[in-house]
Structures are given as structure tokens and as C-alpha cells.
Amino acid sequence: MNLLDPHTGLYTDHYELTMAQGYFLGGKKDTTAEFDYHFRQCPYQGGFVVLTGHAELLDMLEDYRFTGKAVDYLGSIGFDKNFLDWLGKFRFSGYVHGVREGEIVFPHETCLRIGGNLIEAQLVETLVLNIMNFSSLVSTKAARIRQAAGENRDLMDFGLRRAHGMGGVLASRAAVCGGFNSTSNVFSAFQYGLRSTGTMAHSWVQSFDDELTAFRTFARLFPEKCILLVDTYDTLNSGIPNAIKVAQEMGKEGKQLTGVRLDSGDLSYLSKKARRMLDLAGLESVQIVASNQLDEEVISSLLDQSAPLDSFGVGTALVTGKGSGALDGVYKLSMINGKPTMKLSESLVKTTLPGQKSLYRYSDRDGNFQADGIALEPEEDFETIFHPFESGKSSNIAEYEREPLLRRLMKNGKKTGKPETPERISEYVASRLGRLPEEHKRFLNPHIYRVGISPALLRLRDRVLQVKEK
Amino acid sequence: MNLLDPHTGLYTDHYELTMAQGYFLGGKKDTTAEFDYHFRQCPYQGGFVVLTGHAELLDMLEDYRFTGKAVDYLGSIGFDKNFLDWLGKFRFSGYVHGVREGEIVFPHETCLRIGGNLIEAQLVETLVLNIMNFSSLVSTKAARIRQAAGENRDLMDFGLRRAHGMGGVLASRAAVCGGFNSTSNVFSAFQYGLRSTGTMAHSWVQSFDDELTAFRTFARLFPEKCILLVDTYDTLNSGIPNAIKVAQEMGKEGKQLTGVRLDSGDLSYLSKKARRMLDLAGLESVQIVASNQLDEEVISSLLDQSAPLDSFGVGTALVTGKGSGALDGVYKLSMINGKPTMKLSESLVKTTLPGQKSLYRYSDRDGNFQADGIALEPEEDFETIFHPFESGKSSNIAEYEREPLLRRLMKNGKKTGKPETPERISEYVASRLGRLPEEHKRFLNPHIYRVGISPALLRLRDRVLQVKEK
Numbered sequence: 001m002n003l004l005d006p007h008t009g010l011y012t013d014h015y016e017l018t019m020a021q022g023y024f025l026g027g028k029k030d031t032t033a034e035f036d037y038h039f040r041q042c043p044y045q046g047g048f049v050v051l052t053g054h055a056e057l058l059d060m061l062e063d064y065r066f067t068g069k070a071v072d073y074l075g076s077i078g079f080d081k082n083f084l085d086w087l088g089k090f091r092f093s094g095y096v097h098g099v100r101e102g103e104i105v106f107p108h109e110t111c112l113r114i115g116g117n118l119i120e121a122q123l124v125e126t127l128v129l130n131i132m133n134f135s136s137l138v139s140t141k142a143a144r145i146r147q148a149a150g151e152n153r154d155l156m157d158f159g160l161r162r163a164h165g166m167g168g169v170l171a172s173r174a175a176v177c178g179g180f181n182s183t184s185n186v187f188s189a190f191q192y193g194l195r196s197t198g199t200m201a202h203s204w205v206q207s208f209d210d211e212l213t214a215f216r217t218f219a220r221l222f223p224e225k226c227i228l229l230v231d232t233y234d235t236l237n238s239g240i241p242n243a244i245k246v247a248q249e250m251g252k253e254g255k256q257l258t259g260v261r262l263d264s265g266d267l268s269y270l271s272k273k274a275r276r277m278l279d280l281a282g283l284e285s286v287q288i289v290a291s292n293q294l295d296e297e298v299i300s301s302l303l304d305q306s307a308p309l310d311s312f313g314v315g316t317a318l319v320t321g322k323g324s325g326a327l328d329g330v331y332k333l334s335m336i337n338g339k340p341t342m343k344l345s346e347s348l349v350k351t352t353l354p355g356q357k358s359l360y361r362y363s364d365r366d367g368n369f370q371a372d373g374i375a376l377e378p379e380e381d382f383e384t385i386f387h388p389f390e391s392g393k394s395s396n397i398a399e400y401e402r403e404p405l406l407r408r409l410m411k412n413g414k415k416t417g418k419p420e421t422p423e424r425i426s427e428y429v430a431s432r433l434g435r436l437p438e439e440h441k442r443f444l445n446p447h448i449y450r451v452g453i454s455p456a457l458l459r460l461r462d463r464v465l466q467v468k469e470k
Numbered sequence: 471m472n473l474l475d476p477h478t479g480l481y482t483d484h485y486e487l488t489m490a491q492g493y494f495l496g497g498k499k500d501t502t503a504e505f506d507y508h509f510r511q512c513p514y515q516g517g518f519v520v521l522t523g524h525a526e527l528l529d530m531l532e533d534y535r536f537t538g539k540a541v542d543y544l545g546s547i548g549f550d551k552n553f554l555d556w557l558g559k560f561r562f563s564g565y566v567h568g569v570r571e572g573e574i575v576f577p578h579e580t581c582l583r584i585g586g587n588l589i590e591a592q593l594v595e596t597l598v599l600n601i602m603n604f605s606s607l608v609s610t611k612a613a614r615i616r617q618a619a620g621e622n623r624d625l626m627d628f629g630l631r632r633a634h635g636m637g638g639v640l641a642s643r644a645a646v647c648g649g650f651n652s653t654s655n656v657f658s659a660f661q662y663g664l665r666s667t668g669t670m671a672h673s674w675v676q677s678f679d680d681e682l683t684a685f686r687t688f689a690r691l692f693p694e695k696c697i698l699l700v701d702t703y704d705t706l707n708s709g710i711p712n713a714i715k716v717a718q719e720m721g722k723e724g725k726q727l728t729g730v731r732l733d734s735g736d737l738s739y740l741s742k743k744a745r746r747m748l749d750l751a752g753l754e755s756v757q758i759v760a761s762n763q764l765d766e767e768v769i770s771s772l773l774d775q776s777a778p779l780d781s782f783g784v785g786t787a788l789v790t791g792k793g794s795g796a797l798d799g800v801y802k803l804s805m806i807n808g809k810p811t812m813k814l815s816e817s818l819v820k821t822t823l824p825g826q827k828s829l830y831r832y833s834d835r836d837g838n839f840q841a842d843g844i845a846l847e848p849e850e851d852f853e854t855i856f857h858p859f860e861s862g863k864s865s866n867i868a869e870y871e872r873e874p875l876l877r878r879l880m881k882n883g884k885k886t887g888k889p890e891t892p893e894r895i896s897e898y899v900a901s902r903l904g905r906l907p908e909e910h911k912r913f914l915n916p917h918i919y920r921v922g923i924s925p926a927l928l929r930l931r932d933r934v935l936q937v938k939e940k
Contacts, residue, residue, distance in 0.1 A: 014668030129631035161599035167637030184483040198484030325790040
């Protein structure tokens, strides 16, 4: 979907338009170019990134244009008339190659390759970075929280109130792609076909004269999915006893209380006490839901202490990417007029990889991911990959199964296929993470996954480096 | 502006709709209510918050509704038909009182009071929190960065590529409200009347055979505002010498190079070297612009070391609220059917303040802010304010000038006035921060600003507490 339509073209950094005008007036209107989207560091000090945002990005690239109103505005702030005449007719007609949405990717890998003429490939930079960096940040966080919560506990996105303005729209989709079951965000559920859930706030309880009446009324109106929030006044002395009373009354009518929700206090202590009280009342099937400032580390720690929690509502940490706040993805020119190019830097780690690239994944006989290799297009045959920055380090990948990861996603400005649903993406994420060895998934100081470059790419980089440095 | 129109109503947490249906079917359709928006902690471990988001929020409240498509969707996921018939005709018809946009506010203060009937005041909770929390987070960061950069240096928002999806739209407005001069974000400039700026990326330089040609072409095409990015290959050995060459060529044609931009490396070391080289070439007027991972602390530290920087481009840290990621604003029921109510908690700090409130600011003879007082409506006369959580602590405010801070912003679902422009808001922020004593603006461990409650509010809270706890 595209909230900016029909003004998608304006959602860009001013310098992209300045450069576009410069290319246009400076005789580079027909120059071709290709850019790489990659990142340098995994967020959360983690070992992987779940790359998402494809569906949204491709929708927006198809809509990328400048209306008459937009063109008039750009004229009023000083852009050139001839350039604007051209811009008014502009549509993105380039190509996008990339990994599948939901792929597990690693630093320095070419995740997307976007090309066409120089002007169009330059203009869309900001949009590519804005969408991919944020969506992947949230999907990666969601996958980590899923890892902490285990396969079978329910995970609900509660983040909308702390999401960054309209960023909340994409955040909820990204959360489900990364492994959440549902969201509180009804707009995103409506737009993306997600499951939305939600029962009561403290204000529901406060709006009645007493907690028991508030619970009874809710149970009468919503007997099918009744989850009672038990901490408005006093969790163990009022909330849980009142919930038990209501559950027993529901039981007499053949109905069942779904659960209780704890939203403050020590969730381990309270959940154990609450579980005991519920069990003693014969209410073993009533679930305990926890919320309040949760993230993957708090959830891990609660479950390590055997807190009997069935379900988690996670908000701020999920949708704001707590611990990182941004994925540091960049969009760098790799080909200009058919020739490889790269950006230099004082440190080799911040130089980029030149040329038109492919990306392969190598798995052992059990299907476990062992290494990724970045190579040049067209395909070359090689048995060794080299460390991208530490010369002399190499790995033999001859024995492994090889899987190409880049596919064509857009051609001549049109999507090549239908986008996957968030549910389907989430299944793919789970299956791929299942093949990533444990040591790369550790929260604390994970082992760095091997990413190498092919012999031909290594030679090309050294050659371009020498030319640039001379 | 409102990107969600006509589906603003759906941008809500599912539980708001569940509760709305519950109130509707449970006989509370005509119950009145009022909620308070306040926060508990200043972000960034700072001493104040710059509250913004008003204009956006009020626009969206005016548009708040459920289209036929939205109602059909809600029916498909199980909402009640009678409720939905009512919801299809629903418009927000309540009131909003609040501080002025750009006001400096502190923890526990009633920043907004939103009321009407219980259903409408409940339904808009998520929207209020989503907009106000994020906008204020960014405006507060912007004000801190302005403080670090001093009054006269130029501050440019470069954050769009790392902003949280469409959150970037509001982020740039909030940045300018908080004290930035301009933004790279053309869409927000177009929508909110901000100034947008931007010159070149590394790809511009890479797209030419050599750096000098890239600089010369840019200078020829954009002689009026020519800022050259000097770190694509080697800042001191190539970028600055080439920029000097181009500046001298421009000089011969009666034109002037505006500046150079440093985007990597040690910005203190490089700016001092670059300044010397430029000055030696007689280019004292050429400015040095810095970007790359800046925030208020890095800028403070660079200026402490006398780095000769004229202007800063700040991205990720600004638009993602680095260091906090979210303002913890909450929306709590304070009145129900004309009666004061509050949420209890195991700690007094997390209980809320009951009743319909006013907010006053007390200033000394020099106009410096000395304390704020939260009181009850209608106005009462008092000379002492009490610490909201530590009994026995009080302050005499009789000698100070008193200024009421809450005003009516919306009545019967309609704005009571035209919104202020971001530029005007930014001037207001500067004037108000100028009156806040230094010790509350320190980055490290700032002195806590005095916020007290009136005698009548203290009595009311104690009375409601006793009733609830019995």
C-alpha cells in the first residue's frame, strides 16, 4: 500500500532532486547505473537480519511520480523548468533484483540491486532506505522476540501508541512477518490482512463502580474471547479473585474465561501466584497474558525463571527497535554506464563492492547454512570465497550445496509477481532461521556468520581500488 | 495533514473498539468522560519535553470516522451490527484542552485533557498517543541539538532514510518546531511549508571520471548554493584541494563557493585541517558543513574542541530519538460521568491524578520559570503547591507571577483556531527555553524542575485513594 499517493515522488531527500537536475542538465540523462542496498552491522548486536519491506517498496516504486502540484511546488523553490517538464512525465522504469522477502541476510551482502538510468536509480534512494531499513529493523526484532518466547506462545504487537507516527502502519506488518501472531493495530490488519486482537484497558475497569461489575459486564458482552485486565487496583487481592469469581460464573453457563492479563509489577512473581490461585480454583485452562515493557531479554529472563506465561503483548521495544533504533542500510553506486565503481574510505570496511553482483548461500548436507558468497554476474565457477576485508582469509565451499539468493523483483518499473502475504513470509522466516546454526542466533556476542567474496569480485575490487587510488 | 484519510478511525488499537462496543451495548452510550495525556519521564535523561503534534492531531480528530468499507471490515472480524450502524455515523464531537504547541512541559503534568462521551474519548486514545509521543520525542531532541549547536549554526534534518517508514513525514515537521532550520525531506517541506535543502551524495562524484570534473560540473550548474562533498576518495589530499581549485575558478567569474561537507572521519581533526587550507587559499567565507552520526553530545564535544564547523546535518539520532526511542506518554481516565477517578498502582508515582485539571506556570521577576502547579478546575486560590508523591514537601509560590497554560484547542469536534506554523512554534520554543533556568537544561543529570499539586487536588486524590483502597 502507499499512503503518500499521489505524491510519492516528493518523499525524497532534496539532494536526490538536485543531483537529478544536475544529471539532466549536465548531459547524463541517458547514463545507466546500478546501486546496491546493503548494511554494515546487524542491529541489537545480533547475528542476523530478517529483510522485509519488499511489498511496500515495490508498490511505492510503481506509484513513483510527480503530480502537477508537486512540479509547481518544485518550481517555486527554484528547480529548473526544463528539468521539471521532464520530471512531470517521469515514472520509475528501472529494475530491482533482490533476496526474497523474509530472507535472513548478513552485513555487506548485496540485498537489493536497483538499476536503470542514473536519474531514476538515484531518485529512489531515499525511499528504498526509508522502507527497507525500518521494516527490516522491526522484523528482525520480532524474530528475536519469537526466539525468546518459543514456538508456541502467542505474541501480540501492542506498539501503535509508541510507534513513530505513521511508521506504525508498516511496523505491524513487519512484526507479523518476523514472527508475531497478531497486532492491536486495526488499520494495518485491514490493509495487510493481519489478525488483530484486543480486549480492555484500565479505563474499562475504572468506568464501572467496581472491578467485579466491570469484569462481569465484559464477560457477558464478550464471552468468546474474554481476557480480563487484573491490575487496575490490586492484582492479587482484587484482580485475580474477581477474575476467578467471573470465571466460575461463566463456567455455570457453559462458558470459559480465556485469560487474565498482567500489565504491571513483577511479572514472574505475579504470574506464579496468579497461576496457583487459578489452578486451585480449577481454572487450569485460563491463560496468563503479560504485557508492560517487554522485549526479547525480559521474556527470556521470565521464562528462565519458569514464569507460567502463555502469551505476550510487546509494544515499544518491538516497533521502535529498542537497542538500535535504526538499521544502518546504505544505497551505493556499483555500476555507472556499464562500468564497475565503488566508494573509497579510510577504512576498507566502509568501501563498497563494485560491479553487478549475485549472492549465494552454501548449506551442508543437513541443510544448515554455512556461508554466503558474493560474486559477480554473470555466474562464475569458484570453490573458494575470500574474507571481504581481511586479506589471506578464505574458505572452501566446494562441498556445500549452493543456492542463488537474488531474483528479479521488478522489470521496466513493473513488479514481476504478486507479493507474498505476511503470514507466508513469517513461515519462510521460521524455516530459514531453523537452518541457521544456533551460534549465530545467540543474543549475547553471537558468532559471526561467514560472508565471503568470489575470486573474480576480489580481483575486480583490487583493480578498481588501484585505479581510484592512483 | 492526514495520510490516513478516509480511514483515520481504523488507526487504533483493537481494544479501543472492543471497549467502545462494550460501552455501547452495556448501557454507557451517554456516559461522559475525560482523559489526561501526560508522561512520567523526560526522554534522553533530560530535564524537559517540548510538546508538539497538536496541528496533526487536531486535523486527524476532525477527520476521525469509519467509512462503509471500514465498517464492513469490522463486521467481518466479528463486531456487532448495531454498534457498527452507530459507528458508521460516528464523528469525534468532543473537546480538547491543552498547552500551546511548543510548550515546555514536565513529568506528570496534564498536557492535554480530552473529553466528550466515554466512547469517543476512549476511541481516540491510540491516535493521541501515537502522534503526541512521537512528535514531542523528536522536537525535544531537536531542541537539545539546537542547544548544543548554539543559536547561529545552521541545523539540517537529514533523517528521512533512517526514519521509521512514514513516520518521517511528521519527524521533519517536529525537527523544525524544535529548532532546526531546514530538512532534506521534500514531502514534509511541501506539506508543512518547511525549508528544504540538499546538494550532493557520493554517487554524484562517482558518476564522473574524476572528482574535479564532478565538482566543476556541480559548480557550473548550481553556482548559487554550491556545497561540495569532499570525502568520496580522500578528504585532505583530494576533496579539499579540488574544492579550493573550483572555488578559485568560481571566484574568477564573480561567484562564490558556499561550502564543503565532511561526512566521515574525525570531524574535529578534518575540519581544522580543512579550515586552514581554505583560509590559506583566501577562502575564509567558505563554510564547513558536518554530517555522519551526529547528535547533541557529539556536537557539544566537537565544539568544545573548537572544531570550526558552521553547520550540521543530523539524521538518525534526531528522527529516531536516539537514547530513548519513545516518549512514555499515557492517556488516563480522570473523570467519569462528572466524577473524578484515578488508576491505582503499587507505587504512588504510577497512580494518576483524578479530576478536571488546570496547569499554571510560576515565574520570578526576571521571567524565569520557577515551578509549575497542577490544580483543579474551576480555578482555586492557593499559595502553596505540594510534591505529588512525597508527602510533606511543599513550596510557596505566592511571590511568583502566575500563567495559566491550558487553553481550549477543540470544541464539539472542531478546532478553535488555526494551527501555528512550524517556524512560529520554533520561535516560541526558543523563547520559552530561554526562560527555563540552565540547571534544568544540563545534558548530564539535570536538576528536576518543581512540579506540584494544589491543596484541593491533593485532598481530592487522597479522598479518591481512600475510597478505592477500602
